[in-house]
Amino acid sequence: MKASRNALYGGLLLLPAAVLLWTFTYQPIVTTFIDSLYSTPRGRRPAAFIGFDQYETMFADPVFWKAMLNNFIYAFATIPLSMAMALAMALLVNSKLRGQAAVRMAYFTPTILPMVAVANIWLFFYAPDYGLVDRVLQLFGLGGQNFLGQPDTALAALIVITIWKEAGFFMIFYLAALQQISPTLMEAASLEGASFWQTLRRVTIPLLMPTTLFISVNAVIGAFRLVDHIVVMTKGAPDNATTLLLFYIYQVGFGYWDTGYAAALTMVLLVILAVIALVQFGYVDKRIHYR
Template structure:
């Protein structure tokens, strides 16, 4: 924001023609209006609501200050919910990124029919979560599901998957990885294709093997891509909701109640909108903090291709 203002002032100082500046702002105005209407206003309104008690039926809200936040922080349930969310994030992100990178490396070749594979990996990403969740409900069926059939084949004991509080979250993580893979593969592929071939050719001449090429060329030059994927993945995994809503309803025994599901439950099952807004604000704060930390810690380690 500030940078924008400074730049405008600078532009004006340089005596840019005022009509050009004005037309730039006019071109920007639609998106500014849309953003304020659908992003900034709801965010501020949520903050405002989080300071009130507001329940179904009551048309009036009572200002209660930080009461809703106090209730959240002192409830053991909310901490459990936070733990579940981080379990989901930590369980899915590293694996997802590793598998996505491995598959992207495999797909980054000039082979016949590669387009077919690339499409196949991308399919889960464009499938609606709701439709997918219904199919996975069957895969995880304890008695006749595909997952237990596979366990039978490799001689492992059957699991009760979504009906077992210990396994419900891993089950959702597996599905989440499957679902999120396609998107990350595409991003990684784009990153891989941005790496100039001459670097590999030079390395080969110097006698570098495949591992060395990966370690010293591919990986460092993919760090901007990985960084981007990580930030998006952290945000997305903490925002996970649809699969919990459809497949487990937060159960069994709250084991899959993640932040957004909790928010939904407070807001639309208990019609406790003040509390739900407070949950939303806490989530916003967590995501903001995590993103800032990631930028601070990881940015110095990201290698951008010079030039």
């Protein structure tokens, strides 16, 4: 009796969420896979079943490999650097510092700005001749650099921006975790005569491990999901040096309107995200049990 009542009420309450999730998350995953097996319909020529041809094209496409390589370089550069920066910021803000609130605000402000605005601010900041970066370099006689225009510096220039935007966000989580650490542990460490670095390495960082894991999962997803700055700043140029996977999907899907190929590319992104999800679910489960 109660079970059937629960199923009825529960089902009704879940209905809107279920319909929306099906329409915009599950159904598109299924149709992405199906579409990736068909050619892109053009004009009067309808889509034809072509098996794994799109994937063969993909594996032979140098731009795809370039986008993958760029995305992994981007992820493996931004994630550790922004996390190290975040930890340093959290330690600074958590110590006895004059004007703590102002400093914390300075670190956190980039986080709440839209990536589009950040990209425009940095476009100017990097601009040859006009930007502050170039002006400082001019003082050393190194002016006239177009960081976003050169293949060997463009991706690094974007990595710097991402670190700038993300570090303050991650700092918040480290700060919360630092404030949970019992002061007696720190006192014990200092009574034992441990130096600052020893305490950091032996006490603080191990205790922050769950936070570090949580942040890194978020950071990995972000590295594959956020490409607003690419659209605004470089559009993948120069010579695909800044093409990331989702940007390439956007370009193929809405620039060349090759939806079949875009579907195959999306499948790759879905597989990458699924792998990250599996790693995280193992970890989230553990957290829920401990609670």
